[in-house]
Structures are given as structure tokens and as C-alpha cells.
Amino acid sequence: MKLLGDSSSSLLLSLLLAQLHLLASAFPVHHRRNQIDFDKLSNQTKLLLTLTRNLLKDRVFSTEINHHRFKSLPAISSRASDFATLEVKPTLSQLHANLKSFQHHFEWLNNITHKQQHSIPKLTDMVSHIGGLVNSLQRQMNHIGAPRLPVPSPSLPPIPAFHWEMVQTSQELLEQFSLFCDWAARVLGRTRSLLTSREAPVVGSTGTSPSGPIRIVGK
Numbered sequence: 114m115k116l117l118g119d120s121s122s123s124l125l126l127s128l129l130l131a132q133l134h135l136l137a138s139a140f141p142v143h144h145r146r147n148q149i150d151f152d153k154l155s156n157q158t159k160l161l162l163t164l165t166r167n168l169l170k171d172r173v174f175s176t177e178i179n180h181h182r183f184k185s186l187p188a189i190s191s192r193a194s195d196f197a198t199l200e201v202k203p204t205l206s207q208l209h210a211n212l213k214s215f216q217h218h219f220e221w222l223n224n225i226t227h228k229q230q231h232s233i234p235k236l237t238d239m240v241s242h243i244g245g246l247v248n249s250l251q252r253q254m255n256h257i258g259a260p261r262l263p264v265p266s267p268s269l270p271p272i273p274a275f276h277w278e279m280v281q282t283s284q285e286l287l288e289q290f291s292l293f294c295d296w297a298a299r300v301l302g303r304t305r306s307l308l309t310s311r312e313a314p315v316v317g318s319t320g321t322s323p324s325g326p327i328r329i330v331g332k
């Protein structure tokens with residue numbers, strides 16, 4: 114008896130095999146792509162942290178800040194317990210909302226320094242890197258179906274009139290942003306390590322993931 118006698122049935126068989134192969138490899142490929150995406154997010158965040166710390170090394174920033182000008186900067190919660198119960202989607206949504214708020218504050222500061230001819234090239238550089246991270250985060254959020262949280266419009270301080278005011282305003286924003294980047298890098302690192310330590314994909318693909326946030330608990 115000829116099972117695979119004619120070319121049409123062997124073509125059918127190879128199509129079936131190809132389908133099976135696709136099914137078998139879909140998850141690992143998807144999984145690896147998530148890891149690479151998270152690596153990229155981590156790298157961009159660490160670069161921002163480095164840029165911020167380098168800016169803060171400037172000798173003009175030697176003084177302690179005596180009062181706080183920014184009323185609407187995101188508060189960073191960094192309790193150790195938060196890391197144990199990290200959920201991918203809400204975490205990315207929160208990261209994104211906080212980053213958008215910082216982006217607005219930095220654009221405000223950058224605009225003022227330009228207008229007052231105190232332009233700081235490294236600040237412009239940072240604003241563009243923040244934009245890059247916002248875009249990558251948005252791509253990853255679309256990919257896993259994480260919702261975008263509304264970003265309240267920030268209440269910005271009065272425009273600094275004196276140079277020392279400008280220095281203190283910049284210092285406060287940079288110090289807060291440095292805390293944020295440090296937190297964000299650790300959160301992304303944690304997410305990445307949870308993804309690596311599992312065989313199965315943790316993050317569902319678009320549209321087919323179970324409803325509600327995917328909870329990642331400690332190993």
C-alpha cells in the first residue's frame with residue numbers, strides 16, 4: 114500500500130510538519146523576544162541613570178537643597194516587599210506613567226534653560242533618551258496589552274529667576290529622577306530574571322493572554 118505515493122499528499126505532510134514545527138517553536142521564540150525587549154528597556158534605563166548621575170557630579174550641585182519646588186513628581190515606592198509580588202502589566206503601566214511625568218518636567222526645565230541662554234547640552238541629550246525609553250516602553254506595553262494610565266498634568270514651580278534657583282531646581286529634578294531610574298532598573302531586572310528562570314512564557318501574547326494582570330510571584 115502506498116501511503117505517500119503522490120506529490121500532493123507528501124506536500125500536505127510537509128505542510129503539516131511545518132505547522133507542528135511552528136507550534137512547537139512559537140512559545141520559546143516569543144519568550145526569547147520578551148527577554149531581549151526587557152534587556153533593551155533595562156539598558157536604556159541604566160543609561161539614563163548614568164547620564165543623571167554624571168550630570169549630578171557637576172560642582173555647582175554641591176549644596177543641599179533647602180526646599181522642594183516640585184509638587185507633582187512621582188513618588189517612588191521601593192519597599193522590598195513590592196518586588197516579591199511584581200505584576201508585569203501594572204508595573205509597566207506605572208513605570209510608563211511615572212516616566213511620562215518626568216519627561217514633562219524635564220522638557221519644562223530644558224525649555225527654560227534654552228530661553229534663559231543657560232542651555233545645558235547634556236540635558237537636551239537626556240530629554241531625547243527619555244523619549245526613546247518612553248517609545249520602547251509603549252511598544253512593549255502594546256505587545257503585552259498593558260493599559261496606559263492617565264498622566265495628570267504636573268503642577269510646575271514658578272520659573273526660576275536667579276541662577277541659584279535654577280541650580281536648585283535642576284538638582285531636585287535630577288536627584289528625584291536618579292531615584293526613579295534606580296528603582297526602574299531594579300524592577301526591570303527583576304522582571305527579566307523571572308522571565309529567564311521560567312521555562313514557560315510569563316507574559317502572554319497580545320490578545321490571547323488571560324484577562325487580568327499576570328501575577329509573577331517569587332521563584
Ligand SMILES: *[C@@H]1O[C@H](CO)[C@@H](O)[C@H](O)[C@H]1NC(C)=O
Pocket residue numbers: 149150152153156
Ligand atoms: C544590553 O547591554 C548589554 C551590556 O552592555 C549588552 O551585552 C546587550 O547586548 C544589550 N542588550 C540589548 C537588547 O540592547
Ligand SMILES: *[C@@H]1O[C@H](CO)[C@@H](O)[C@H](O)[C@H]1NC(C)=O
Pocket residue numbers: 217218220221224
Ligand atoms: C517645550 O518647548 C517645545 C517647543 O517649543 C514645546 O512644544 C513643548 O510643549 C514645551 N514643553 C514644556 C513642558 O514646556
